[in-house]
Amino acid sequence: MRLVIARCQVDYAGRLSAHLPPATRVIMVKNDGSVLVHSDGGSYKPLNWMSPPCTLREGVADDGVAEWVVSATKSDDTLRIRLEEVLHDSSHDLGVDPGLQKDxxxxxxxxxxxxxxxxxxxxxxxxxxxxxxxxxxxxxxxxxxxxxxxxxxxxxxxxxxxxxxxxxxxxxxxxxxxxxxxxxxxxxxxxxxxxxxxxxxxxxxxxxxxxxxxxxxxxxxxxxx
Structure with missing residues (x-):
């Protein structure tokens, strides 16, 4: 799993459109390819996300700001993340999860x-x-x-x-x-x-x-x- 803490702007375009203005957030990139954007509130629900199968491309926008573009494989949906300031960027191997054990x-x-x-x-x-x-x-x-x-x-x-x-x-x-x-x-x-x-x-x-x-x-x- 990759964890990035950054001041970022997020735009989702597809079946629905959504815009998150610049703010400091946590971005999670999971091993299954999913990308989730979290704030410091709202419990465990991400503000926006892209579920697999999808592809993540890292690049630079025309104004020189780092930008991620996450594209869905089976549709035209895209998640565009502008990273105005990266405060933390690390990767961790979590291994195989045994899953939730129900009673x-x-x-x-x-x-x-x-x-x-x-x-x-x-x-x-x-x-x-x-x-x-x-x-x-x-x-x-x-x-x-x-x-x-x-x-x-x-x-x-x-x-x-x-x-x-x-x-x-x-x-x-x-x-x-x-x-x-x-x-x-x-x-x-x-x-x-x-x-x-x-x-x-x-x-x-x-x-x-x-x-x-x-x-x-x-x-x-x-x-x-």
Whole structure:
């Protein structure tokens, strides 16, 4: 991973356009090729980013200011970063990450829903588990009966943080022309009212799943082999 702290201006152009005026920020270039721009606030959500596959070209603008241009491979989206003053620039080998370890019930719930996607909706089919984005894996990537992509985030207890997490995944995934449009399903054994309101406002479907019923479907004692 490469970490750069710099006074920079950032412009994103593509399906959406966004401008960040000059300020001191942290730029992260990950080994998977993703580029993320963070401020000192706003928790863990980047101000702007480009998810892989993409290419990073370092150069100098006409006025002599160092400039990075990050271009998406599958679209015309570009992220242009003008580095007016670099305060820090370092690279670090983080090695192989073992990934997030879910608790037993939540992990098993993910496995059960991957095997029995009909619990999420009629005609739903699994594409893959742990679909990786630039900020982490979404639990399930599915297809609905019309062939549209569906991102599923699974929790034991669904609260606002889980909805926010799925919202960030959807923002990233909808930048990929090979996936979009991507809609979201927030699945949990229990979903708090505030989380349901927020999810509905953001166009995310809420599905309450019964863990015991799913376990019954998958009960090894009912199998012939």
């Amino acid at each position: 037993g019930v939540e992990k098993h719930l993910q496995e059960l829903l991957a095997e029995h996607t009909s619990a999420l909706g009629v005609g739903m089919s699994l594409v893959r588990r742990e679909y990786m984005t630039a900020i982490g894996p979404v639990d399930l990537l599915c297809k609905d009966p019309a062939g549209a992509s569906v991102a599923v985030e699974i929790k034991r207890r669904g609260d606002i943080d889980g909805v926010e997490q799925l919202t960030r995944y959807l923002e990233l995934m909808n930048r990929d022309p090979g996936l979009r449009p991507v809609r979201g399903i927030f699945a949990a054994q229990e979903i708090k009212p505030q989380a349901r309101v927020l999810a509905t406002d953001r166009g995310i479907e809420c599905v309450v799943v019964n863990y015991d019923e799913l376990r019954g479907i998958d009960d090894p004692s009912l199998r012939l082999f």
